[in-house]
Amino acid sequence: MDTIALVEKYPSADERVIADQIARGGGGPAAVAAVALARLGIRTAIVGTIGKDSDALEILNIFQREGVNTSGIAISDDPTAGSVIVAARENSTRAINTRQPVTQAPLTSSAKSLISQAQWLHCDHVGITRLEEMEVIRGKGPKISFDAGYGVEKFDSSLVDLFVPTDRMIALRHPGLSLEAGVTLDANSANNICVATRGPDGSVAYSAAAGYVSAPGFAVDVLSTLGAGDVFHGALLAQIIQARSLRDALLRANAVAAISCLGLDGQSAIPHTDELNSFLEANA
Numbered sequence: 001m002d003t004i005a006l007v008e009k010y011p012s013a014d015e016r017v018i019a020d021q022i023a024r025g026g027g028g029p030a031a032v033a034a035v036a037l038a039r040l041g042i043r044t045a046i047v048g049t050i051g052k053d054s055d056a057l058e059i060l061n062i063f064q065r066e067g068v069n070t071s072g073i074a075i076s077d078d079p080t081a082g083s084v085i086v087a088a089r090e091n092s093t094r095a096i097n098t099r100q101p102v103t104q105a106p107l108t109s110s111a112k113s114l115i116s117q118a119q120w121l122h123c124d125h126v127g128i129t130r131l132e133e134m135e136v137i138r139g140k141g142p143k144i145s146f147d148a149g150y151g152v153e154k155f156d157s158s159l160v161d162l163f164v165p166t167d168r169m170i171a172l173r174h175p176g177l178s179l180e181a182g183v184t185l186d187a188n189s190a191n192n193i194c195v196a197t198r199g200p201d202g203s204v205a206y207s208a209a210a211g212y213v214s215a216p217g218f219a220v221d222v223l224s225t226l227g228a229g230d231v232f233h234g235a236l237l238a239q240i241i242q243a244r245s246l247r248d249a250l251l252r253a254n255a256v257a258a259i260s261c262l263g264l265d266g267q268s269a270i271p272h273t274d275e276l277n278s279f280l281e282a283n284a
Contacts, residue, residue: 025265036234045069072111227266
């Protein structure tokens with residue numbers, strides 16, 4: 001559960017500044033992706049852990065409103081994870097103070113059932129460590145998508161069907177190689193789809209079927225980039241599930257992420273499919 005304040009500049013020590021806006025909204029990579037998937041027409045459920053507190057109730061209400069199935073969520077005695085974030089217009093940066101994620105409770109029977117019936121399992125950095133517990137192995141059960149935004153320099157990408165790091169992570173994984181060469185090497189060695197995000201510059205990808213493709217980003221009047229990467233991951237998976245070409249999937253996911261930057265929190269401005277189509281028509 002995120003609380004975000006938008007200020008003109010960061011306060012100095014013991015200084016008070018007036019926030020232009022303060023918003024509360026659901027956060028977290030898998031949670032934001034789940035909302036993006038649901039808004040883009042994909043039947044979606046989330047598996048994870050929340051606490052016994054008011055933040056947890058607020059999060060459950062958000063998922064219910066968005067149509068995300070929460071029957072696989074476990075309840076812990078620990079507080080629900082959350083962040084207090086200050087976004088500064090002055091230099092387009094943000095400072096994040098985070099209460100660490102709660103200890104993950106064991107999977108419930110409902111969670112296991114949801115996973116076994118899924119077409120895709122999208123994991124963040126917590127979920128990817130629980131594949132064994134979920135009894136999910138690539139090629140047996142749902143396909144696996146991984147939001148690999150950080151800390152994946154040595155990750156074995158052959159464990160997943162859709163591997164989505166940043167361009168910076170590709171550079172760290174394959175020193176000395178160009179982005180195209182690094183993405184191509186990752187995809188060919190793992191026999192999967194590898195996508196690299198490039199922030200406002202868009203995204204690139206390689207698959208054996210499509211080859212190397214790229215798609216530009218979109219210029220919008222950014223209020224906050226909070227959660228834009230998580231939005232991209234959910235939107236990308238939605239387009240892949242809907243059987244779009246890889247380049248079209250990148251382009252549409254770039255647009256969804258850009259539109260989400262019109263909101264202060266990570267979820268409120270995520271578009272529905274009709275809004276996405278209108279945006280793309282206007283920016284053709």
